[in-house]
Amino acid sequence: xxxxxxxxxxxxxxxxxxxxxxxxxxxxxxxxxxxxxxxxxxxxxxxxxxxxxxxxxxxxxxxxxxxxxxxxxxxxxxxxxxxxxxxxxxxxxxxxxxxxxxxxxxxxxxxxxxxxxxxxxxxxxxxxxxxxxxxxxxxxxxxxxxxxxxxxxxxxxxxxxxxxxxxxxxxxxxxxxxxxxxxxxxxxxxxxxxxxxxxxxxxxxxxxxxxxxxxxxxxxxxxxxxxxxxxxxxxxxxxxxxxxxxxxxxxxxxxxxxxxxxxxxxxxxxxxxxxxxxxxxxxxxxxxxxxxxxxxxxxxxxxxxxxxxxxxxxxxxxxxxxxxxxxxxxxx
Amino acid sequence: xxxxxxxxxxxxxxxxxxxxxxxxxxxxxxxxxxxxxxxxxxxxxxxxxxxxxxxxxxxxxxxxxxxxxxxxxxxxxxxxxxxxxxxxxxxxxxxxxxxxxxxxxxxxxxxxxxxxxxxxxxxxxxxxxxxxxxxxxxxxxxxxxxxxxxxxxxxxxxxxxxxxxxxxxxxxxxxxxxxxxxxxxxxxxxxxxxxxxxxxxxxxxxxxxxxxxxxxxxxxxxxxxxxxxxxxxxxxxxxxxxxxxxxxxxxxxxxxxxxxxxxxxxxxxxxxxxxxxxxxxxxxxxxxxxxxxxxxxxxxxxxxxxxxxxxxxxxxxxxxxxxxxxxxxxxx
DNA sequence: TTGTACGCGTTATCAA
DNA sequence: TTGATAACGCGTACAA
Numbered sequence: 001x002x003x004x005x006x007x008x009x010x011x012x013x014x015x016x017x018x019x020x021x022x023x024x025x026x027x028x029x030x031x032x033x034x035x036x037x038x039x040x041x042x043x044x045x046x047x048x049x050x051x052x053x054x055x056x057x058x059x060x061x062x063x064x065x066x067x068x069x070x071x072x073x074x075x076x077x078x079x080x081x082x083x084x085x086x087x088x089x090x091x092x093x094x095x096x097x098x099x100x101x102x103x104x105x106x107x108x109x110x111x112x113x114x115x116x117x118x119x120x121x122x123x124x125x126x127x128x129x130x131x132x133x134x135x136x137x138x139x140x141x142x143x144x145x146x147x148x149x150x151x152x153x154x155x156x157x158x159x160x161x162x163x164x165x166x167x168x169x170x171x172x173x174x175x176x177x178x179x180x181x182x183x184x185x186x187x188x189x190x191x192x193x194x195x196x197x198x199x200x201x202x203x204x205x206x207x208x209x210x211x212x213x214x215x216x217x218x219x220x221x222x223x224x225x226x227x228x229x230x231x232x233x234x235x236x237x238x239x240x241x242x243x244x245x246x247x248x249x250x251x252x253x254x255x256x257x258x259x260x261x262x263x264x265x266x267x268x269x270x271x272x273x274x275x276x277x278x279x280x281x282x283x284x285x286x287x288x289x290x291x292x293x294x295x296x297x298x299x300x301x302x303x304x305x306x307x308x309x310x311x312x313x314x315x316x317x318x319x320x321x322x323x324x325x326x327x328x329x330x331x332x
Numbered sequence: 333x334x335x336x337x338x339x340x341x342x343x344x345x346x347x348x349x350x351x352x353x354x355x356x357x358x359x360x361x362x363x364x365x366x367x368x369x370x371x372x373x374x375x376x377x378x379x380x381x382x383x384x385x386x387x388x389x390x391x392x393x394x395x396x397x398x399x400x401x402x403x404x405x406x407x408x409x410x411x412x413x414x415x416x417x418x419x420x421x422x423x424x425x426x427x428x429x430x431x432x433x434x435x436x437x438x439x440x441x442x443x444x445x446x447x448x449x450x451x452x453x454x455x456x457x458x459x460x461x462x463x464x465x466x467x468x469x470x471x472x473x474x475x476x477x478x479x480x481x482x483x484x485x486x487x488x489x490x491x492x493x494x495x496x497x498x499x500x501x502x503x504x505x506x507x508x509x510x511x512x513x514x515x516x517x518x519x520x521x522x523x524x525x526x527x528x529x530x531x532x533x534x535x536x537x538x539x540x541x542x543x544x545x546x547x548x549x550x551x552x553x554x555x556x557x558x559x560x561x562x563x564x565x566x567x568x569x570x571x572x573x574x575x576x577x578x579x580x581x582x583x584x585x586x587x588x589x590x591x592x593x594x595x596x597x598x599x600x601x602x603x604x605x606x607x608x609x610x611x612x613x614x615x616x617x618x619x620x621x622x623x624x625x626x627x628x629x630x631x632x633x634x635x636x637x638x639x640x641x642x643x644x645x646x647x648x649x650x651x652x653x654x655x656x657x658x659x660x661x662x663x664x
Numbered sequence: 665t666t667g668t669a670c671g672c673g674t675t676a677t678c679a680a
Numbered sequence: 681t682t683g684a685t686a687a688c689g690c691g692t693a694c695a696a
Contacts, residue, residue: 002390002465004673015683020675030681047465050441051383052673055688058334062438083429092438095427097415106394106424109382110442133334133379218550219579247551255587336689347667352691362665384689388672 003044012040023048054111062092063300064107064134066117068099075118077272081293082116089301108133114300135303135312139296140186150299150317152287154186154269157321158193159200161239161267161285164323166201168331170237170265173203176224176249177241177269179212190241190269206233213245221248229256236332237265243272246282250328265329271322281326287319295319335376344372355380386443394424395632396439396466398449400431407450409604413625414448421633440465446632467635467644471628472518482631482649484619486518486601489653490525491532493571493599493617496655498533501663502569502597505535508556508581509573509601511544522573522601538565545577553580561588568664569597575604578614582660597661603654613658619651627651 005023009016014033021029022037029037054060063086067075083093091113096103100119107115115136138149158175165173175194178187191210198205208231213220221240225248228235238253240246246268250260258264260280268275271286299317306312337355341348346365353361354369361369386392395418399407415425423445428435432451439447447468470481490507497505507526510519523542530537540563545552553572557580560567570585572578578600582592590596592612600607603618631649638644 006673016673017675017684018682020673021682024675028681033681047437047440049387049443049673050438051387051443052688053675055381055383055387055673055690056675058688080429087430087434092430093428094438095429096425097412097427098419098424102424105379106382106426108379111381111383219583222583251551251554338689348690349668349692350666353666356691358692360665365665381689384672385691386672387674387689388691390672 003046008041008046012037059113062094062112064112064115065093065095066103067095067097078289082296085293085297114304116300135307137300148315150296152319153321154189155193157285158190159197160321160323162197165237170332171204172235174228174235174238175210208233216242216244218244218248221245222252225249225252240268243270260328261330267329280328283326283329284324285321288322292319335378340373340378344369391445394426394444396444396447397425397427398435399427399429410621414628417625417629446636448632467639469632480647482628484651485653486521487525489617490522491529492653492655494529497569503536504567506560506567506570507542540565548574548576550576550580553577554584557581557584572600575602592660593662599661612660615658615661616656617653620654624651
């Protein structure tokens, strides 16, 4: 326990600076001594002290991710993939589920290489004051803040969904999502995309064409779909604002004796592989999660290497939506 | 950026050891200089370097939590509460979603104060080899390993559910859970509790009294309940192995025209507050999540303070189940 | 009450 | 090619 390079040096019979070189693949050491040092190190169970390491190098190869809404599943697959991607680039990832402020504080104190903030809803007002030594990249709807941001284009995504459905002949296209008086920015974007498209294509309108949900559980999707089918709107297609909603919606549609897509087409927001597993496989729009993860990782790593050169230009990246057509949609 | 105590000392016109004392509430400094130092520190935006701090103190006030199955929501409320509890004790929490080995490795390298492993299913075989300098506490089914463990009593929980239902007059009590040939240990425990109780109380048995699910989604619960109701078992009560399953089960029961609890009682595993929000509020068994979180925090903090004194006795804590009666159950 | 000096484990710069 | 030595930022005896 707590064996240091000095211990390794003593056993291996070399100086500890030589050990350091051997451990770091320095060319300033012979293969032979290197082998010996490595052998002793692993035999002693040597584990480098990252505190010392990042104290001297003033940084580490660790990215801190802030994820205050751990109970929302929406980000979990994205975060999983980001983690894998970072590992490929020899970075580690560490999560905090504290508030933005608390998390930034502790990450800063550890002098992490970079910080990634996944916060779709709440933005601490004091965050602008926090002097972050590490590059801070926000994922979500934060273009207004004076920080680097990366976003998915939700408005375009839903617009594309309507375009696609209209293109194959649908005219009564319903929407199930968050229409509350004060929806989060992200949800408002989706609704805007829907309304814009409805107007743009001159679709039939109806008071009951857009159904609001209280949260994004399957249960709410189920209830909303029941309500939709009970109205006299008689939609030929429905667009759902999330994967979970969709899973409830298709259950409700099936139970009401309708078939997908023969009687009604379903298109879901959230371009994640899991859509493939639903029955039937669901046509989806939104930024593909793999692509999003890759962009996030690439951007944060760029910011880290850029951070030497000042001034750093502000980055605001928007990931386009992709339409993935599956079995749940067809011409009416 | 990167202002150190030396900078603070220079501006405040004192030596940097005085600054250190002032920052750490040492009694060896006058209130006046302390105030001055604190003022200068905050004005300069001083942020302590935790790397240096834990390098010199050989530890930090940070607990690392290993959570490889981030996509399973089961732990999320527990982890949220653990986080809050730790904050109360002036500890920070940091998560890793890597494999057990990878996570332990990096946490060790950062010399964190303690490690908490939330891994219900997979146990890396090599984990025993990892020399962890920090106390490692496992949550899950790991009593076989040579490590400290903390667990909930799932077998007792389900047994209690049957006892309760039998006590108020039920004789045909169904079970919906994971009965696959090779279930995880945790799920097997639940089923054992059920079977033990069925035998113990001499309940009516039937081939279709226990329905197996493939995963713990609401969807599987829904399908299982439909199957159960279609059989000729005619249960007066049903026990579900998880919260998500239950949410699907009650939907299926309602749709089949039955009322809860008049026609059929429902008891769910997972003693979490969310059970209260279902319609009707669900009677639940299992270790209350708040209690579990408190035990976890208390145990890991104990282990940390014990770790000075060697040898440390091995701790294996089992948290008892509690029956929380709500509207979903009544005499048949 | 305040300041000085040393060490924590590591990397990097020199001399040897 | 190796080894001694000075940082990195901080806590803490010990001296003033």
